[in-house]
Amino acid sequence: xxxxxxxxxxxxxxxxxxxxGLLLNKRGLELVGAFARRAGRAGIDLGQAIGLERDLGVVIxxxxxxxxxxxxxxxxxxxxxxxxxxxxxxxxxxxxxxxSVISIAEQMAWPAxxxxxxAGKIRQLAIDHKAGVLGTGxxxxxxxxxxxxxxxxxxxxxxxxxxxRTNDLSPYGPSVLASQGVxxxxxxxxxxxxxxxxxxxxxxxxxxxxxxxxxxxxxDRIEETRVPILSSVARETxxxxxxxxxxxxxxxxxVAYRRGTPVITLDHPQQIHPEAEGLATxxxxxxxxxxxxxLAGSPEIPGGTGTIALAVNMIPRLLNAxxxxxxxxxxxxxxxILGDARSRLSSWPR
Amino acid sequence: xxxxxxxxxxxxxxxxxxxxGLLLNKRGLELVGAFARRAGRAGIDLGQAIGLERDLGVVIxxxxxxxxxxxxxxxxxxxxxxxxxxxxxxxxxxxxxxxSVISIAEQMAWPAxxxxxxAGKIRQLAIDHKAGVLGTGxxxxxxxxxxxxxxxxxxxxxxxxxxxRTNDLSPYGPSVLASQGVxxxxxxxxxxxxxxxxxxxxxxxxxxxxxxxxxxxxxDRIEETRVPILSSVARETxxxxxxxxxxxxxxxxxVAYRRGTPVITLDHPQQIHPEAEGLATxxxxxxxxxxxxxLAGSPEIPGGTGTIALAVNMIPRLLNAxxxxxxxxxxxxxxxILGDARSRLSSWPR
Numbered sequence: 001x002x003x004x005x006x007x008x009x010x011x012x013x014x015x016x017x018x019x020x021g022l023l024l025n026k027r028g029l030e031l032v033g034a035f036a037r038r039a040g041r042a043g044i045d046l047g048q049a050i051g052l053e054r055d056l057g058v059v060i061x062x063x064x065x066x067x068x069x070x071x072x073x074x075x076x077x078x079x080x081x082x083x084x085x086x087x088x089x090x091x092x093x094x095x096x097x098x099x100s101v102i103s104i105a106e107q108m109a110w111p112a113x114x115x116x117x118x119a120g121k122i123r124q125l126a127i128d129h130k131a132g133v134l135g136t137g138x139x140x141x142x143x144x145x146x147x148x149x150x151x152x153x154x155x156x157x158x159x160x161x162x163x164x165r166t167n168d169l170s171p172y173g174p175s176v177l178a179s180q181g182v183x184x185x186x187x188x189x190x191x192x193x194x195x196x197x198x199x200x201x202x203x204x205x206x207x208x209x210x211x212x213x214x215x216x217x218x219x220d221r222i223e224e225t226r227v228p229i230l231s232s233v234a235r236e237t238x239x240x241x242x243x244x245x246x247x248x249x250x251x252x253x254x255v256a257y258r259r260g261t262p263v264i265t266l267d268h269p270q271q272i273h274p275e276a277e278g279l280a281t282x283x284x285x286x287x288x289x290x291x292x293x294x295l296a297g298s299p300e301i302p303g304g305t306g307t308i309a310l311a312v313n314m315i316p317r318l319l320n321a322x323x324x325x326x327x328x329x330x331x332x333x334x335x336x337i338l339g340d341a342r343s344r345l346s347s348w349p350r
Numbered sequence: 351x352x353x354x355x356x357x358x359x360x361x362x363x364x365x366x367x368x369x370x371g372l373l374l375n376k377r378g379l380e381l382v383g384a385f386a387r388r389a390g391r392a393g394i395d396l397g398q399a400i401g402l403e404r405d406l407g408v409v410i411x412x413x414x415x416x417x418x419x420x421x422x423x424x425x426x427x428x429x430x431x432x433x434x435x436x437x438x439x440x441x442x443x444x445x446x447x448x449x450s451v452i453s454i455a456e457q458m459a460w461p462a463x464x465x466x467x468x469a470g471k472i473r474q475l476a477i478d479h480k481a482g483v484l485g486t487g488x489x490x491x492x493x494x495x496x497x498x499x500x501x502x503x504x505x506x507x508x509x510x511x512x513x514x515r516t517n518d519l520s521p522y523g524p525s526v527l528a529s530q531g532v533x534x535x536x537x538x539x540x541x542x543x544x545x546x547x548x549x550x551x552x553x554x555x556x557x558x559x560x561x562x563x564x565x566x567x568x569x570d571r572i573e574e575t576r577v578p579i580l581s582s583v584a585r586e587t588x589x590x591x592x593x594x595x596x597x598x599x600x601x602x603x604x605v606a607y608r609r610g611t612p613v614i615t616l617d618h619p620q621q622i623h624p625e626a627e628g629l630a631t632x633x634x635x636x637x638x639x640x641x642x643x644x645l646a647g648s649p650e651i652p653g654g655t656g657t658i659a660l661a662v663n664m665i666p667r668l669l670n671a672x673x674x675x676x677x678x679x680x681x682x683x684x685x686x687i688l689g690d691a692r693s694r695l696s697s698w699p700r
Contacts, residue, residue: 022506138504146683150500153663153684154488154656156372216689283645289686291655295633295647302641306504313503330682333496334503336639339566 003348004030005315005341008071008099010090011079012036012060014173015104017050018308019077024056026312028341033071034060035090037080064093075319077311078103082202084111084118091133095125100132100318102311108135109145109206110213110327123325132318134326136334138306139165140203143283144266145210146328151285151293152215158289161211164267166281167300168274169249174239180250180270181228183240189228189247200226200252201268208256208264214329219264220257227251235273248272313337316344353698354380355665355691358421358449360440361429362386362410364523365454367400368658369427374406376662378691383421384410385440387430414443425669427661428453432552434461434468441483445475450482450668452661458485459495459556460563460677473675482668484676486684488656489515490553493633494616495560496678501635501643502565508639511561514617516631517650518624519599524589530600530620531578533590539578539597550576550602551618558606558614564679569614570607577601585623598622663687666694 007029009020016034023031034046039062041049047056061067076094078101081087087105094101112119126133135141144163152158169180181189181198192198205222212219231248234241242248249271256264274281282298313334321331328334335344342348357379359370366384373381384396389412391399397406411417426444428451431437437455444451461469476483485491494513502508519530531539531548542548555572562569581598584591592598599621606614624631632648663684671681678684685694692698 025506142504147500149685150497150683152686154492154651154659155663155686156375156655156659158686158688214685216687216693291652293647293651295645297643297645301504301643305506305641309504309506313505329685332680333500333683335499335564335679336502336505336508337566338508343566 003342004028005075005319006030006032006071006073007315008033008035008067008073008076009079010035010064010076012041012046012049013079014304015079015308018304019079019311020046020050022308022312026337026341027339028343029312029315029337031056031058032073033067034058035064035067036060036062038062064090068094068097068099073099075100075102075315077101078105079311081105083107084114088118088122091122092125095122095129095131095133098129098131102134102136102314102318104137104307104311105135106137106140106203107206109137109140109203110209111135111325113205113209119325126325127323130323132321132323132326134314134318134328134331135206136307136310136314136328138301138303138310140206140210141328142306142310143301145207146333148211148285148287149214149329150333151287151295154291154293155287156290158215158287160263160265160288162265162267162286162288164284165300166269166274166279167303168272168281169270170237170272171304177237177240177272181247182249182272183242184228184247186228186230186247193226198226198250200250201270204252204254204266207266208254210327210329211264212256213327217258217263220260222254222256224252224254229269229271231277233276235276237272240272242272309336310334316341320346353692354378355425355669356380356382356421356423357665358383358385358417358423358426359429360385360414360426362391362396362399363429364654365429365658368654369429369661370396370400372658372662376687376691377689378693379662379665379687381406381408382423383417384408385414385417386410386412388412414440418444418447418449423449425450425452425665427451428455429661432456434458434464438468438472441472442475445472445479445481445483448479448481452484452486452664452668454487454657454661455485456487456490456553457556459487459490459553460559461485461675463555463559469675476675477673480673482671482673482676484664484668484678484681486657486660486664486678488651488653488660490556490560491678492656492660493651495557496683498561498635498637499564499679500683501637501645504641504643505637506640508565508637510613510615510638512615512617512636512638514634515650516619516624516629517653518622518631519620520587520622521654527587527590527622531597532599532622533592534578534597536578536580536597543576548576548600550600551620554602554604554616557616558604560677560679561614562606563677567608567613570610572604572606574602574604579619579621581627583626585626587622590622592622659686660684666691670696
């Protein structure tokens with residue numbers, strides 16, 4: 001398949017492994033390389049590293065320049081980090097080689113929310129080297145922003161937006177659970193908020209900017225609150241046990257104000273085993289406007305699966321776009337690639 | 351506002367009037383002309399024609415060439431017809447003048463479903479004259495196709511799609527009610543199906559093509575069924591009275607097959623006063639795949655308002671696109687224009 005779309009995956013953790021696995025099942029996409037930051041992974045076959053029973057013939061590199069030279073990718077998917085600052089080095093290297101990048105770093109969903117300067121540099125590198133950059137993921141990137149923007153299209157006018165995503169942290173590992181304060185006492189949760197070890201959701205500012213930019217709204221300020229979800233029953237996962245009275249998760253909310261009025265409310269209670277107290281998970285979008293629009297689903301769209309799928313399914317959309325830096329609302333909607341990915345391209349080979 | 355986006359509206363019926371009214375309330379968009387097919391409307395001020403209490407200084411033309419010369423639009427919105435064949439003449443005239451067109455003709459949501467030849471001609475005219483053409487509307491154009499495609503983006507794989515839209519025909523006039531068989535006896539409904547006076551929904555093939563094209567699915571055939579919704583109680587609107595035992599609406603369903611298997615089911619029961627028998631209206635999308643995705647809202651997204659809003663809100667998206675013929679899944683998602691529409695353009699003035 002010499003004329004397939006050649007894809008390099010950065011990151012061999014849970015997300016990178018999932019992306020690699022999905023690429024292996026898509027016609028017209030070829031997994032040609034894998035990069036890991038940890039030097040200890042260099043030289044290992046990716047199939048072994050991600051727990052497949054077989055070699056893939058794709059050896060992990062920990063030198064990005066070497067990986068690029070070796071596999072000559074058309075596009076890279078970055079699953080190594082969460083922040084723009086941390087993503088920037090790899091992005092620069094890839095863009096200087098003219099390689100388009102889809103990043104699942106949360107802050108890349110709207111990098112100017114973190115740093116207008118870095119966002120500007122990324123945009124300029126992309127344009128200079130005729131490549132595209134997109135930040136995506138389930139949240140930020142889809143549930144609390146792209147879907148809201150899409151639904152707004154049926155409205156004459158809008159007064160306010162409210163999105164609630166109630167999800168289950170039970171499948172996650174120790175680092176995610178710790179960042180949400182799961183298992184702590186209420187006092188330790190409060191201390192964690194103050195010392196930065198408990199962070200809650202990562203991506204509210206990005207989602208708010210995607211929505212506000214699409215509408216043409218100027219946002220005055222964003223207020224965030226993080227409240228511990230105290231369990232009244234015992235809850236347990238392979239990594240944590242929560243006794244009654246202790247923290248099962250973090251209820252994190254962001255409210256964006258425009259001209260002094262709250263206009264966007266993003267509400268995200270995350271906890272292990274919400275069903276233990278009869279709580280159903282789900283996504284809900286409410287637009288108050290003309291007309292009102294309400295759409296909801298239960299259970300929630302799964303975060304890990306959804307992020308992996310979006311990163312892969314957006315490949316044709318980004319390759320079709322002119323050089324530049326994009327958010328999800330700037331490109332055609334993602335579509336499940338169920339045929340040959342190359343048939344989605346407006347021109348190929350390029 | 352000399353550098354506003356200049357918009358010509360074709361059609362002064364319910365949809366055209368609604369589009370004109372919305373344009374008057376949007377910054378950066380200027381309603382510069384109106385065209386009506388009926389010669390009797392020529393020379394009347396649009397404000398009077400659409401029931402405003404004031405003149406708008408926009409005189410209705412029934413000669414499209416004259417309207418174009420008079421108002422020099424950047425873009426036109428076509429709300430005069432439902433079929434590609436009927437839309438083609440106006441589209442050709444507009445495109446030959448280099449004017450982009452957003453059409454709410456149902457068949458324009460995917461014109462190749464009706465006629466690959468006419469769709470090809472429209473595309474070529476658009477490219478030759480550096481303009482864009484888009485078909486949109488709530489259905490086809492949004493609920494049963496664009497939203498489905500967007501949600502598919504979170505999936506690794508998909509087995510089947512089911513969409514149900516249960517709506518209320520009570521606000522509609524006599525021609526819509528007649529096309530759904532409302533008020534008929536069961537026998538007259540059957541006769542109406544046979545002689546073509548009862549048609550049900552218009553747009554299933556277009557929605558199915560939008561979805562199948564986005565996924566890369568080849569569809570073997572589409573089977574449609576139209577079943578009368580018989581009322582067990584009396585129901586009444588200003589235009590029709592339905593006695594018990596007679597037809598309150600048409601339950602129209604389309605099933606698309608791929609390799610012999612049903613893969614897309616679009617289900618659209620339309621009737622007056624569904625609440626009279628305890629039925630709630632609403633939209634529901636169900637994707638069976640990995641993962642399953644389900645999203646639903648009640649009441650349904652209103653059809654008339656939604657179509658008007660989409661036609662206006664897509665203006666910046668179409669003006670930003672390269673010349674060509676587009677479906678809703680080919681462009682960035684619609685977004686409510688709540689600021690100045692010009693700020694949504696990648697380059698302006700052009």
